[in-house]
Amino acid sequence: xxxxxxxxxxxxxxxxxxxxxxxxxxxxxxxxxxxxxxxxxxxxxxxxxxxxxxxxxxxxxxxxxxxxxxxxxxxxxxxxxxxxxxxxxxxxxxxxxxxxxxxxxxxx
Numbered sequence: 001x002x003x004x005x006x007x008x009x010x011x012x013x014x015x016x017x018x019x020x021x022x023x024x025x026x027x028x029x030x031x032x033x034x035x036x037x038x039x040x041x042x043x044x045x046x047x048x049x050x051x052x053x054x055x056x057x058x059x060x061x062x063x064x065x066x067x068x069x070x071x072x073x074x075x076x077x078x079x080x081x082x083x084x085x086x087x088x089x090x091x092x093x094x095x096x097x098x099x100x101x102x103x104x105x106x107x108x
Contacts, residue, residue, distance in 0.1 A: 042094070049094050051101065059085045 037058070040051035050066075052059045063085055070076050086092055088101030 044095055047095060049092065049099070051088075056085060056087075 036053065038051075038053035039062075042049045042051075050062065052062060063083070067078050067083070070078055082093075091098040091100050093099075
């Protein structure tokens with residue numbers, strides 16, 4: 001008989017398991033290695049998303065630098081309503097899709 005587990009509980013335990021595997025395999029992990037950073041870039045036409053692993057303060061600093069670059073070099077302004085720093089557990093809208101960063105296979 002299978003135990004009655006909630007999806008949330010399963011995700012929580014899988015997260016812990018991934019973390020333990022990462023530690024045991026000596027893979028850099030942000031909570032363990034505070035200097036670890038990762039930046040992913042996705043672009044389609046004039047829309048783009050950045051996925052950043054690191055402190056929120058650095059994510060905000062990256063956003064300021066991008067806004068400055070776009071303003072000075074491209075003579076354009078970022079859309080204030082669409083431009084923000086969001087934690088990976090909250091979704092973002094990109095090209096009509098909801099993107100989640102918690103790998104829970106959600107779509108909408």
